[in-house]
Amino acid sequence: MAISKTLMASLLISLLLMHLAKANQVKNNVAQDSLPTKIDCGGACAARCQLSSRPNLCKRACGTCCARCSCVPPGTSGNLEVCPCYANMTTHGNRRKCP
Incomplete structure (x- = not known):
């Protein structure tokens, strides 16, 4: 027992x-x-800026935005609703910073 x-x-x-x-x-x-997950900002920005008329400027701005937001919208333009942080970032002149 x-x-x-x-x-x-x-x-x-x-x-x-x-x-x-x-x-x-x-x-x-x-x-x-x-x-937050780490993404390959270089690859994502290269894809985003491939059709840009100024690819080096586009990649530099995109890289800054990607580093801050850990997100890059898909495609070469638009689709900003996927990445609100990326879409809402502005320059000192209140223009959109991220391509």
Whole structure:
């Protein structure tokens, strides 16, 4: 009788510890998922600026915006709704900074 009570108590404790470990693992995964992802700004900006009449200027501005926002809209123009940070960045003259 005493052995079964000890066995039952140790079983309950081990189940509790496994549950706590699983909850901690899920919490760590959620924290890692909320971090911004790093993207290849050089490649993304090269694709974005490939049709520009001034590609070097376009890539420089795009690179700055990409570094700050970790996002570059797809395509060679438009699609700014995909990347609000990129779309809302302006110069000192209140013109859109990002190509």
